[in-house]
Amino acid sequence: MADITIAVDCMGGDFGPSVTIPAIKKVLSNTLALSARLNSKSLSLSFHLYGDIQQLEMQLAENNLQGQHNIQLFPSSNDVLMSDVPSDALKNKKQSSMRLALEAVRDGRAHACVSAGNTGALMAISRFVLKMLPGIGRPAIISALPTLKGGQVYLLDLGANVECNEHRLAQFAIMGNELCRGLDGIEFPRVSLLNVGEEEIKGSERLRQAAKLINEIPNLNYVGFSEANQLFSGDFEVVVTDGFTGNNVLKASEGLSHFLMERIKHAFSKSWWTRLIGLLAKPVMNLVREQVNPEKYNGACLLGLRGIVIKSHGSANIDATSYAIEEAIIQAEQGVPAKIRQQLSLIDN
Amino acid sequence: MADITIAVDCMGGDFGPSVTIPAIKKVLSNTLALSARLNSKSLSLSFHLYGDIQQLEMQLAENNLQGQHNIQLFPSSNDVLMSDVPSDALKNKKQSSMRLALEAVRDGRAHACVSAGNTGALMAISRFVLKMLPGIGRPAIISALPTLKGGQVYLLDLGANVECNEHRLAQFAIMGNELCRGLDGIEFPRVSLLNVGEEEIKGSERLRQAAKLINEIPNLNYVGFSEANQLFSGDFEVVVTDGFTGNNVLKASEGLSHFLMERIKHAFSKSWWTRLIGLLAKPVMNLVREQVNPEKYNGACLLGLRGIVIKSHGSANIDATSYAIEEAIIQAEQGVPAKIRQQLSLIDN
Numbered sequence: 194m195a196d197i198t199i200a201v202d203c204m205g206g207d208f209g210p211s212v213t214i215p216a217i218k219k220v221l222s223n224t225l226a227l228s229a230r231l232n233s234k235s236l237s238l239s240f241h242l243y244g245d246i247q248q249l250e251m252q253l254a255e256n257n258l259q260g261q262h263n264i265q266l267f268p269s270s271n272d273v274l275m276s277d278v279p280s281d282a283l284k285n286k287k288q289s290s291m292r293l294a295l296e297a298v299r300d301g302r303a304h305a306c307v308s309a310g311n312t313g314a315l316m317a318i319s320r321f322v323l324k325m326l327p328g329i330g331r332p333a334i335i336s337a338l339p340t341l342k343g344g345q346v347y348l349l350d351l352g353a354n355v356e357c358n359e360h361r362l363a364q365f366a367i368m369g370n371e372l373c374r375g376l377d378g379i380e381f382p383r384v385s386l387l388n389v390g391e392e393e394i395k396g397s398e399r400l401r402q403a404a405k406l407i408n409e410i411p412n413l414n415y416v417g418f419s420e421a422n423q424l425f426s427g428d429f430e431v432v433v434t435d436g437f438t439g440n441n442v443l444k445a446s447e448g449l450s451h452f453l454m455e456r457i458k459h460a461f462s463k464s465w466w467t468r469l470i471g472l473l474a475k476p477v478m479n480l481v482r483e484q485v486n487p488e489k490y491n492g493a494c495l496l497g498l499r500g501i502v503i504k505s506h507g508s509a510n511i512d513a514t515s516y517a518i519e520e521a522i523i524q525a526e527q528g529v530p531a532k533i534r535q536q537l538s539l540i541d542n
Numbered sequence: 543m544a545d546i547t548i549a550v551d552c553m554g555g556d557f558g559p560s561v562t563i564p565a566i567k568k569v570l571s572n573t574l575a576l577s578a579r580l581n582s583k584s585l586s587l588s589f590h591l592y593g594d595i596q597q598l599e600m601q602l603a604e605n606n607l608q609g610q611h612n613i614q615l616f617p618s619s620n621d622v623l624m625s626d627v628p629s630d631a632l633k634n635k636k637q638s639s640m641r642l643a644l645e646a647v648r649d650g651r652a653h654a655c656v657s658a659g660n661t662g663a664l665m666a667i668s669r670f671v672l673k674m675l676p677g678i679g680r681p682a683i684i685s686a687l688p689t690l691k692g693g694q695v696y697l698l699d700l701g702a703n704v705e706c707n708e709h710r711l712a713q714f715a716i717m718g719n720e721l722c723r724g725l726d727g728i729e730f731p732r733v734s735l736l737n738v739g740e741e742e743i744k745g746s747e748r749l750r751q752a753a754k755l756i757n758e759i760p761n762l763n764y765v766g767f768s769e770a771n772q773l774f775s776g777d778f779e780v781v782v783t784d785g786f787t788g789n790n791v792l793k794a795s796e797g798l799s800h801f802l803m804e805r806i807k808h809a810f811s812k813s814w815w816t817r818l819i820g821l822l823a824k825p826v827m828n829l830v831r832e833q834v835n836p837e838k839y840n841g842a843c844l845l846g847l848r849g850i851v852i853k854s855h856g857s858a859n860i861d862a863t864s865y866a867i868e869e870a871i872i873q874a875e876q877g878v879p880a881k882i883r884q885q886l887s888l889i890d891n
Contacts, residue, residue: 341801352738355746389701389789396786397704421790422797434790437745440738441770441787442794448771449795452690453802456833460826467826473819477809484805 195233197525199518200294200303203244204272205310206507206514210244213309214252216514217242217264220522227519231526238522239263241303243290244272269293275507279313283321291315295322298500304525305501307518309509316353319495319502326534329497330354333365333436334504335372336493338446339484342427347373347382349433351493352440359403360540362386362433366407366415367536368496369431375527376520381414382430387438388418407433411539454482492517494524496533501525544582546874548867549643549652552593553621554659555856555863559593562658563601565863566591566613569871576868580875587871588612590652592639593621618642621659624856628662632670640664644671647849653874654850656867658858665702668844668851675883678846679703682714682785683853684721685842687795688833691776696722696731698782700842701789709889711735711752711782712759716885717845718780719762724876725869730763731779736787737767756782760888803831841866843873845882850874 203213217240220227228236242249246268253259269290273282286292291310297303299322308315316332325332335349349369354361366384373382386404388396395418407415419429421442434442457478461471491513495502501524505517524530552562566589569576577585591598595617602608618639622631635641640659646652648671657664665681674681684698698718703710715733722731735753737745744767756764768778770791783791806827810820840862844851850873854866873879 339801341804355738387790389704389786421793422800424794425797425801437738438787438790441736441783442790444770445773445791445794446798448774449798450802451771452688452774453799453830455690456830457827460830460833461823463826470819470822470826474810474823477812477816477819478806481802481805481809484809 195231195235195526196237196239197305197522198239198241198303199521199525200241200243200297200306201518202290202294202306202308202310203242203249204269204290205308206505206509207309210242210248210252212509212511212514213242214249214256214258215511216518218256218258219511219515220518223515223519227522231523233526236522236526237263239265241265241267241294241297243267243269243294243297245269267293267297273310273314273318275311277311277314279311279317282311282314283317286314292318292322295319295500295502298502299323305503305521307503307505307521309505309507309514309517312504315502315504316495319498319500323498323500323502326497326499326530326537328537329364330361332495332497332502333368334493335369335496336443338425338443340425340427344427344430345377346424346427346429347431348424348439348443349431349496350436350439351443352436353495354436355440356437357435359399359406362400362403362435363406363410363540364497364537365433366413366431367410367540368533369433370413371532371536372494372496372524372529373430375529375532376523377430379430381412383414383416383428384431384433385416385419385429387421387424387432387434387442389420391418391420403433406540409540410536412536454478492520494520499530501530544580544584544875545586545588546654546871547588547590547652548870548874549590549592549646549655550867551639551643551655551657551659552591552598553618553639554657554664555854555858556658559591559597559601561858561860561863562591563598563605563607564860565867567605567607568860568864569867572864572868576871580872582875585871585875586612588614590614590616590643590646592616592618592643592646594618616642622663622667624660626660626663628660628666631660631663632666635663641667641671644668644849644851647851648672654852654870656852656854656870658854658856658863658866661853664851664853665844668847668849672847672849672851675846675848675879675886677886678713681844681846681851682717683842684718684845685792687774687792689774689776693776693779694726695773695776695778696780697773697788697792698780698845699785699788700792701785702844703785704789705786706784708748708752708755711749711784712755712889713846713886714782715756715762715764715780716759716889717882718782720878720881720885721843721845721873722779724878724881725872726779728779730761732763732765732777733780733782734765734768734778736770736773736781736783736791738769740767740769752782755889758889759885761885803827841869843869848879850879
C-alpha cells in the first residue's frame with residue numbers, strides 16, 4: 194500500500210482555492226484509476242493545503258470535502274504574488290503558502306509540492322528550501338507536448354538555464370529520461386538532442402560533445418539529433434535542448450497556435466455561408482483548441498531538486514490542475530528524484 | 543527608367559523549368575503593378591535563364607515566351623542536386639546553372655540571382671563567387687513570416703550562423719532593417735532582439751551586450767527584447783536571433799502548423815456529421831493552410847553578400863516562385879546590398 198501526501202500551494206495561480214480544491218476532489222474521485230495505473234493495490238492519498246483558512250474551508254464546504262481525515266489545512270500569510278521579484282519573494286515571504294508547502298516536502302511531511310504560483314519565485318524558493326541534487330546548479334523546467342501519434346514528448350529545458358555546456362545537456366538527458374520512465378512507464382524512452390540538422394556533423398562543437406556524452410550514458414536510448422519540426426512527430430519521448438532554445442521553441446509554438454486559431458476564425462467570418470459553416474464546425478474546433486494549446490498541457494516539473502515540485506499553469510482550470518496533482522502523485526510513487534540522483538552519479542558532471 | 547536583369551537558376555528545386563518559366567511569365571505580366579509599387583515610371587525587366595536549353599525552350603514555347611528579346615538562355619551542365627554536399631558542389635560543379643547564375647551577378651551582367659536549389663550549396667557558392675561584405679563572415683538567412691495584423695515579420699538568422707556573438711547579432715539587425723526598408727518601404731521598421739523575457743535583465747550577457755550595440759545603431763528603431771510568442775503578433779517588423787534559435791523557432795512553427803492541421807483533419811473525421819461539416823469547411827481550411835504555412839512563405843534571402851541572392855523554396859509552386867523573383871527585382875531596384883554596406887560601415891565589427 195502506497196501512502197502519498199501532496200502539499201498544495203492553494204493560493205498560487207489566477208484562481209486560487211476555487212480551482213485547487215475542486216481539482217483535489219477530482220483526483221480523489223479518480224484514486225482507483227490512479228491505483229491501477231501505478232499497479233498499486235491500494236493507493237492512499239492525503240493532502241496538506243496551504244493558504245487562507247477561511248477561503249480553504251469555504252471551498253471545502255462547497256465541494257463536500259469538509260472534515261475529511263486525509264485533508265489537513267495550514268494557514269499562510271503574505272502569499273507570493275505573480276508580480277513578485279523572485280529574490281524578494283525568497284527573502285520576505287517566509288510564511289507564504291508556496292514556501293510552507295515546499296518546507297513540508299523538505300521536512301518529509303509531504304512527498305511532493307504542487308503550485309500554480311509565480312514560476313521565478315517557485316524556482317528560487319525550491320532551490321533554497323529543497324536544495325539541488327549533487328552536481329546540479331539550477332532546476333531544469335520540463336513539460337510535455339502533444340504528438341501526432343497521440344502520445345507526448347517531454348521537452349527540456351524550457352528557460353531556467355539559458356546557457357548550457359555539454360555536461361548540463363547530458364544531465365538534462367538523464368533527468369528527462371527518468372521522468373518519462375516514471376510518468377509514462379516507458380522502459381527505454383527515445384531521447385534526442387535538438388539540433389539544426391540530423392547529420393552528426395551539424396551544429397556547434399558543444400552539441401557534438403553533448404551527443405557523445407549522452408550516447409555514453411548507461412541504459413539510455415539516445416537516438417541522435419532531431420530538428421524542431423520533428424518535435425510533434427511522435428518519434429521521440431524526450432527532446433533535450435538549452436533553456437534559451439527550449440523557451441523560444443515552446444513560446445513560438447504557443448504564438449503560432451494562437452495565430453492559426455485566429456486565422457481560422459477570421460476565414461470563417463468572411464461571408465454568411467462561411468459563418469454558418471463556422472458555427473457548425475465550432476464544437477470540432479473547440480475540441481482541437483483544447484487538445485493542442487501548449488499552454489493547457491499542464492504540469493511542468495522542476496527537475497534536479499532533492500524533492501518533487503510541479504508547476505501548474507497560472508491559468509490552469511480544474512481539469513488541468515488535477516492532471517498536475519496526479520503528475521505529482523505518480524512522481525512521488527515512482528521516486529523520480531532518487532532515480533535521477535542514482536543515474537547522475539554514473540556520469541561526470 | 544529602371545532596367546533590371548535577373549539571373550535565374552532554372553534547374554534548382556523540385557520542379558525546375560516547369561515552374562520557373564511560368565513564374566517568369568507571371569512576373570512579366572505583373573510589370574505594371576511592380577512599377578507602381580517601386581514608383582518607377584517604366585520598369586524594364588530582363589531575364590537570363592541558366593539550365594538545360596532544350597527544357598528551357600520547351601517551357602518557353604508552352605508559355606508563349608519564345609523569341610522574346612528580354613529573355614536570354616545560357617546552357618548549363620552538371621547541375622547541383624538537392625543531395626549534393628555543399629563543398630563538393632563548390633569544387634566540382636563549375637558549369638552548373640546555380641554557379642553560372644551567380645557569376646552573372648558577380649560580373650555585373652545581372653542584378654540579382656534567384657535559385658530554388660540546394661541551400662547549403664547556394665550558400666557556399668554565393669560566398670565564394672560573390673564574396674562577403676566587409677566584416678561579414680557568412681551569409682545570414684532571412685525570411686518573412688505572416689502576422690496577426692496582416693503584415694509580415696522578418697526573422698534572421700535562420701540557421702547559417704549557429705553561434706553568434708553580440709557584433710554578429712548587431713550586423714543582423716542592420717541587415718534585417720535595410721531589407722525591410724527596401725522590400726516593404728517602411729521607413730523605421732521596429733527591430734527586436736529575441737529573448738526569454740522582455741525585461742532588460744533577462745537572458746545572457748551576450749544578449750544584453752547585443753541589445754546595447756543595436757540600440758546605438760544610427761537610424762534604427764530598436765524596440766527592445768521580444769519573446770517568441772510575440773513573433774506572429776505584428777508588433778515587430780524585424781526579429782533578430784542567432785541561427786540556432788531562429789532555425790528551431792522556424793522549424794517548430796512548421797512542425798506545429800502541420801500537427802494542428804492534422805489534428806483538425808482528425809477531429810473532422812470522427813462521425814458522419816463532423817465529416818459532413820469538414821467537407822463544407824474544406825475550402826475555408828485550405829485557404830488558411832495556404833495563408834499560414836511557413837514553408838510557403840517564399841523567398842528567403844542570403845544577406846551580407848556583395849550581391850543579391852534569393853533562395854526560393856525547393857517545393858515552391860508558380861505563384862510562390864513569382865514572389866521570390868519579384869523580391870529579387872525589388873531588392874535590385876532598391877540597391878539593398880549597397881545600403882547594408884553603408885550602414886555596416888557605421889558600426890564596429
